[in-house]
Amino acid sequence: xxxxxxxxxxxxxxxxxxxxxxxxxxxxxxxxxxxxxxxxxxxxxxxxxxxxxxxxxxxxxxxxxxxxxxxxxxxxxxxxxxxxxxxxxxxxxxxxxxxxxxxxxxxxxxxxxxxxxxxxxxxxxxxxxxxxxxxxxxxxxxxxxxxxxxxxxxxxxxxxxxxxxxxxxxxxxxxxxxxxxxxxxxxxxxxxxxxxxxxxxxxxxxxxxxxxxxxxxxxxxxxxxxxxxxxxxxxxxxxxxxxxxxxxxxxxxxxxxxxxxxxxxxxxxxxxxxxxxxxxxxxxxxxxxxxxxxxxxxxxxxxxxxxxxxxxxxxxxxxxxxxxxxxxxxxxxxxxxxxxxxxxxxxxxxxxxxxxxxx
Amino acid sequence: xxxxxxxxxxxxxxxxxxxxxxxxxxxxxxxxxxxxxxxxxxxxxxxxxxxxxxxxxxxxxxxxxxxxxxxxxxxxxxxxxxxxxxxxxxxxxxxxxxxxxxxxxxxxxxxxxxxxxxxxxxxxxxxxxxxxxxxxxxxxxxxxxxxxxxxxxxxxxxxxxxxxxxxxxxxxxxxxxxxxxxxxxxxxxxxxxxxxxxxxxxxxxxxxxxxxxxxxxxxxxxxxxxxxxxxxxxxxxxxxxxxxxxxxxxxxxxxxxxxxxxxxxxxxxxxxxxxxxxxxxxxxxxxxxxxxxxxxxxxxxxxxxxxxxxxxxxxxxxxxxxxxxxxxxxxxxxxxxxxxxxxxxxxxxxxxxxxxxxx
Numbered sequence: 001x002x003x004x005x006x007x008x009x010x011x012x013x014x015x016x017x018x019x020x021x022x023x024x025x026x027x028x029x030x031x032x033x034x035x036x037x038x039x040x041x042x043x044x045x046x047x048x049x050x051x052x053x054x055x056x057x058x059x060x061x062x063x064x065x066x067x068x069x070x071x072x073x074x075x076x077x078x079x080x081x082x083x084x085x086x087x088x089x090x091x092x093x094x095x096x097x098x099x100x101x102x103x104x105x106x107x108x109x110x111x112x113x114x115x116x117x118x119x120x121x122x123x124x125x126x127x128x129x130x131x132x133x134x135x136x137x138x139x140x141x142x143x144x145x146x147x148x149x150x151x152x153x154x155x156x157x158x159x160x161x162x163x164x165x166x167x168x169x170x171x172x173x174x175x176x177x178x179x180x181x182x183x184x185x186x187x188x189x190x191x192x193x194x195x196x197x198x199x200x201x202x203x204x205x206x207x208x209x210x211x212x213x214x215x216x217x218x219x220x221x222x223x224x225x226x227x228x229x230x231x232x233x234x235x236x237x238x239x240x241x242x243x244x245x246x247x248x249x250x251x252x253x254x255x256x257x258x259x260x261x262x263x264x265x266x267x268x269x270x271x272x273x274x275x276x277x278x279x280x281x282x283x284x285x286x287x288x289x290x291x292x293x294x295x296x297x298x299x300x301x302x303x304x305x306x307x308x309x310x311x312x313x314x315x316x317x318x319x320x321x322x323x324x325x326x327x328x329x330x331x332x333x334x335x336x337x338x339x340x341x342x343x344x345x346x347x348x349x350x351x352x353x354x355x356x357x358x359x
Numbered sequence: 360x361x362x363x364x365x366x367x368x369x370x371x372x373x374x375x376x377x378x379x380x381x382x383x384x385x386x387x388x389x390x391x392x393x394x395x396x397x398x399x400x401x402x403x404x405x406x407x408x409x410x411x412x413x414x415x416x417x418x419x420x421x422x423x424x425x426x427x428x429x430x431x432x433x434x435x436x437x438x439x440x441x442x443x444x445x446x447x448x449x450x451x452x453x454x455x456x457x458x459x460x461x462x463x464x465x466x467x468x469x470x471x472x473x474x475x476x477x478x479x480x481x482x483x484x485x486x487x488x489x490x491x492x493x494x495x496x497x498x499x500x501x502x503x504x505x506x507x508x509x510x511x512x513x514x515x516x517x518x519x520x521x522x523x524x525x526x527x528x529x530x531x532x533x534x535x536x537x538x539x540x541x542x543x544x545x546x547x548x549x550x551x552x553x554x555x556x557x558x559x560x561x562x563x564x565x566x567x568x569x570x571x572x573x574x575x576x577x578x579x580x581x582x583x584x585x586x587x588x589x590x591x592x593x594x595x596x597x598x599x600x601x602x603x604x605x606x607x608x609x610x611x612x613x614x615x616x617x618x619x620x621x622x623x624x625x626x627x628x629x630x631x632x633x634x635x636x637x638x639x640x641x642x643x644x645x646x647x648x649x650x651x652x653x654x655x656x657x658x659x660x661x662x663x664x665x666x667x668x669x670x671x672x673x674x675x676x677x678x679x680x681x682x683x684x685x686x687x688x689x690x691x692x693x694x695x696x697x698x699x700x701x702x703x704x705x706x707x708x709x710x711x712x713x714x715x716x717x718x
Contacts, residue, residue, distance in 0.1 A: 028530070029530075029534070032531070032534035032535075032537075032538070032560065033534075033538060033547075033553075033556075035537065035538070035541050035546065035547060036534045036537050036538070039537065094494055094495070094498065097494065098491045098494060118546055125544040125545055125546070126544075128540075128544055129540060129541065129544040129546050132457045132537075132540040132544075133537065133540070135453055135456065135457060135494060136453070136533045136536060136537050136540075138498070139453065139497070139498070139501055139529070139533055140529065140530065140533055142498055142501060142502060143501060143502075143505050143525075143526070143529045144526075146502050146505045146506060146509070147505060147509075147522060147525075147526050149509075150505070150506075150508075150509035150522055151519075151522060160510075163506060163509055163510060166502075166506075167502070167503075167506050170498070170499065170502045171387070171388075171499065172391070174495045174498055174499055175388070175391035175392075175395045176391075177495060178391075178394065178395050178398065178491075178492065178495050179391070179392060179394070179395070181487075181488060181491040181492070181495075182394050182488065185484040185485075185487055185488040185491075186484055187394065187477055187484070187488050188392070188394060194392075197392075201391065
C-alpha cells in the first residue's frame with residue numbers, strides 16, 4: 001500500500017513527535033525562569049538518546065494488526081508510541097534517583113549532567129539539586145505520558161481501554177520497582193520466584209506488554225487478542241531481562257555497552273545469583289559479591305563460579321522456556337485463525353530477534 | 360433545594376470516595392506481595408489525615424456556581440475533589456523526599472513511619488527503603504489523580520478543559536517546587552520577586568486556583584469566569600502562603616501546630632527573609648539563620664530583629680494587598696453580572712476566612 005509509511009519513516013515520525021513535544025515544553029518552561037527551561041532542555045537531550053525499542057515494537061505490531069493502515073490510525077499510533085517512550089524515560093529517571101546512579105551506559109545521566117553543570121554550589125547541594133530535579137522531571141514526564149493517553153484521538157471505547165492499560169502498567173511497574181528496592185535494601189528475601197516476578201513486573205510489563213497491547217487497542221483488536229499479546233509481552237520481556245542479566249556477567253562488554261560486571265559490583269539480586277545462592281558455590285561468591293571495590297580478577301573468578309555451579313546454564317534455560325512459551329501463545333493465536341499471517345510473522349521475527357541478541 | 364446535599368454531607372462523601380479508592384488499591388496491591396500492600400495501607404492512613412481544604416473549596420465553589428445542583432453534577436464534583444486531594448498528597452510525598460523530612464505537623468510522615476516499621480535492616484537501608492517507597496507512592500498517586508481527571512463522566516468539552524487544567528497545574532506546581540529547591544541549594548538567588556513567584560506557583564496554583572477552576576468547569580461556567588476564579592485563587596493562595604510564613608515565625612505555635620521557628624532553623628527563603636536581607640538588620644539575623652542548632656533564645660532574638668526591621672509589617676502588607684486584589688476581581692465579576700449573588704458571597708466568605716486565620 002503506497003499510503004502506508006515504511007517502518008523507518010514511522011520511527012522517524014516518533015522521534016519527530018518527541019522532539020516537538022520537548023521543544024514545546026522547553027519553550028513553555030521559559031515562563032518559569034531559566035533553570036526550569038534548562039532542566040527541560042537537558043531532559044530532552046537525554047530522552048532522545050535511546051534506542052526507541054518500545055515505540056518501534058508498538059509500531060511494528062500496529063502495522064501487522066491493522067487491516068486498513070489509514071493515515072489517521074497511524075497518527076494515533078505514533079502519538080501513543082511517543083508517550084510510551086516518555087513513560088520509559090520517566091521510569092528511568094526515578095530509577096536513577098533511587099539507585100543513586102550518575103551514569104547510564106558509560107555516559108553521565110541527567111543527574112550526573114545537572115550536578116556537573118551548576119559550577120558554583122557545594123558538592124552536596126549540587127547533588128541534591130540534580131536529584132531533586134530528576135524527581136520533578138520524572139513527575140512531569142509521567143503526567144505528560146498519562147495525559148497523552150487521555151487525549152488520544154480514538155473512539156471512546158478505545159480511549160477507556162488505553163486508560164485502563166496505562167493505569168495497570170504504571171501500578172505493575174512501580175510494584176516491580178518497589179520489590180527491587182526491597183531486595184536491594186534487605187527488606188524482601190531474594191528467592192528465585194520473587195526475582196522472576198520482580199523482573200516481569202518491572203521490565204516486561206511496560207517494555208513489551210504495553211506496546212503490544214496499545215497496538216492491539218489502536219488496531220481495534222479484541223480484548224482476547226490483547227490478552228494473548230500481553231502474555232507474549234510478559235514472556236518476551238522476562239526473557240529479555242534475563243538475557244540482560246546474563247550479558248552483564250557473561251557477555252562481551254564491548255558489544256553490550258554496560259559496565260563490565262556492574263551487577264556483581266552493585267550486588268544486584270538477579271536470577272543468576274538466586275540460583276547460585278542455592279548451590280555449594282555460594283560461600284565463594286558471597287565473599288566479594290556486592291563489593292564496590294571488586295576488581296577485574298575477582299569478578300572473573302565469581303563469573304567462573306557462576307558458570308561452574310550451573311547458574312548460567314539454568315538462566316539460559318529460563319530464557320529458552322520463556323521464548324518457547326511466547327511461541328506457544330503465537331501458535332494458539334494462529335490456530336484460532338483470529339489474526340492475519342502478518343501478525344504471526346511479526347511475533348516470530350520478534351522472538352527470533354530476542355533469541356539471537358548479544359547487546 | 361431538598362435534593363442538594365449539605366456541605367458537610369459532601370465533605371463526608373469526598374472522604375468516603377478517598378477511603379474507597381485506597382481500599383480498592385490496597386486490595387489490588389496484595390497481588391504484588393505484602394510490602395506493596397502495606398505501602399498502600401500506610402499511604403491511606405496518612406492521606407486521610409488532612410483537613411481537606413482543597414476538596415471543600417472545590418465543593419463550596421461548585422455549589423455556588425451550579426444552577427441546578429442535580430445529583431449527577433455533584434457526583435462528578437465529589438470525584439474530582441477526591442482527585443485534587445490525591446494530587447495534594449502526591450506533591451507532599453515528593454516534597455518530603457526532596458526536603459529529607461521525616462515529620463509533618465509533629466507526627467511521623469509516611470517516610471518516618473515506613474523507616475520505623477521494618478525493624479530488621481540497617482538504618483541507612485531503612486531510610487533508603489522508606490524514601491524510595493515515598494517516591495514510588497507519589498508516582499502512583501500522581502498518575503491516579505490524572506487518570507481520575509481523564510475518566511471524569513462529563514461532556515467531552517468539559518473533559519478536555521479538565522485535562523488542560525490538571526496539566527497546567529502540575530507543570531506550574533513542579534516549576535514552583537523546582538525554584539524552591541534551587542533557592543534552598545543556593546542555585547537561584549533569593550530575591551523577593553522570585554520568592555513570591557515561587558510561592559504562587561508551588562502553593563496557590565494547585566491549592567486555590569485548581570479547586571476553583573475545576574468547580575467552574577464542572578458547573579459549566581465560561582472560560583472567562585474560570586480565568587477570573589484562577590486569578591482569585593492565585594491572590595488568595597499567595598496570601599495564604601505568606602500568612603503561613605508569618606505564623607511560623609510570629610504566630611502562636613500551640614494554635615497553628617507547626618514546629619516553632621522551623622522555617623528559621625531550616626533557613627527557608629521566605630518573603631520575610633527576602634525583605635530582611637535588604638535591611639541593616641540582616642547581619643544580625645544571618646548569624647543564626649539556617650542553623651539546625653538554633654535554640655529558643657536565639658530564635659526569639661531573630662524574631663525581634665525581623666519585627667524591628669519591618670519585615671513582619673511588610674509581609675502583612677503583602678497579605679492585605681493580595682486579599683484586596685482578590686476582592687477587586689470579585690467586584691469585577693459582580694459588576695459584570697455574570698454570576699449569581701451566591702458566588703460573590705461565597706468568594707467574600709472565603710476571603711474573610713483567610714483574612715482572619717490564626718492556624
